[in-house]
Amino acid sequence: MKGKDIRILATEVRKDIIQMTLQAGVNGGHIGGALSSVDILAVLYGAVMNVSAEYPDDTLRDRFILSKGHIALAHYAVLAECGFIARDDMLTFEKSGGEFPTHEEMNIRKGIEISGGSLGYGMSIGVGCALAAKRSDAEYRTYVLLGDGECNEGSIWEAAMAASKYNLDNLTVIVDVNGQQLDGYSADVMPIYDIVQVFQGFGFHVVEIDGNDIAQLEGAFAVRCLGKPIAIVAHTIKGKGIPEIEGKTGWHHASINQEQYESFVKQLEEAK
Numbered sequence: 001m002k003g004k005d006i007r008i009l010a011t012e013v014r015k016d017i018i019q020m021t022l023q024a025g026v027n028g029g030h031i032g033g034a035l036s037s038v039d040i041l042a043v044l045y046g047a048v049m050n051v052s053a054e055y056p057d058d059t060l061r062d063r064f065i066l067s068k069g070h071i072a073l074a075h076y077a078v079l080a081e082c083g084f085i086a087r088d089d090m091l092t093f094e095k096s097g098g099e100f101p102t103h104e105e106m107n108i109r110k111g112i113e114i115s116g117g118s119l120g121y122g123m124s125i126g127v128g129c130a131l132a133a134k135r136s137d138a139e140y141r142t143y144v145l146l147g148d149g150e151c152n153e154g155s156i157w158e159a160a161m162a163a164s165k166y167n168l169d170n171l172t173v174i175v176d177v178n179g180q181q182l183d184g185y186s187a188d189v190m191p192i193y194d195i196v197q198v199f200q201g202f203g204f205h206v207v208e209i210d211g212n213d214i215a216q217l218e219g220a221f222a223v224r225c226l227g228k229p230i231a232i233v234a235h236t237i238k239g240k241g242i243p244e245i246e247g248k249t250g251w252h253h254a255s256i257n258q259e260q261y262e263s264f265v266k267q268l269e270e271a272k
């Protein structure tokens, strides 16, 4: 997938997310937090990670751990755009008996490293992958995508302590800070105050960026710090790409109808 224009990839992934949500009917999809993370996923898969659909289980592949597992539909979309998942299969999202439910199930052949859905444990798995790489002198890097609401889980911080203790400079954690969670603003539900300082306090080298800006993401993913894990604090907009829903509450999880689908695709095209 390397070489494809990342902005085009991101727009295609956003369209796929809308299409999957429409096809899911009343089951709907986690549309808001999927759209906020798209640029992060597009840069990772389009420009950064050493992964290939041809050899999905290569032991030296970079590891991507989707800890905010409810946005599996965004992950399915980028995996489909990169050839890991057939498009027709992607469109079985949320269908009974299908392989692509709302929270993803571990399937290395399809590029899915963990089963997700219960927030807060992907970071521990990522720390385990990075520690294993260190101990076996393997060259791969581990990337973990967290939500800012997810950072209310105490297990994140236990894993953060371990990442520093073991000097996991082969680990990059990205926090999608869209400022919202399931039923409101993160600042109201359970504020973390200064997430940059918190990660610094846990011994991370922190990079703070606009997480919907491709160039800033590319720069952040190139950062390394000897002996320290990296945390990318990525400020994003929930619902990014569709002006009608950008930053609005109520779009964490939703169903859409045909009319909304057509309007959303039009808005995505215009925002390109």
Ligand SMILES: Cc1ncc(C[n+]2csc(CCOP(=O)(O)OP(=O)(O)O)c2C)c(N)n1
Binding pocket: 032, 033, 034, 036, 068, 070, 117, 118, 119, 120, 146, 147, 148, 149, 150, 151, 176, 178, 180, 181, 182, 238, 252
């Ligand atoms: C352990 C656990 N508690 C609660 C939930 C229900 N839940 C699903 S998404 C979500 C909000 C997560 O917020 P955030 O990480 O900010 O996600 P985003 O807004 O980026 O979609 C919650 C509480 C869950 N999936 N797992």
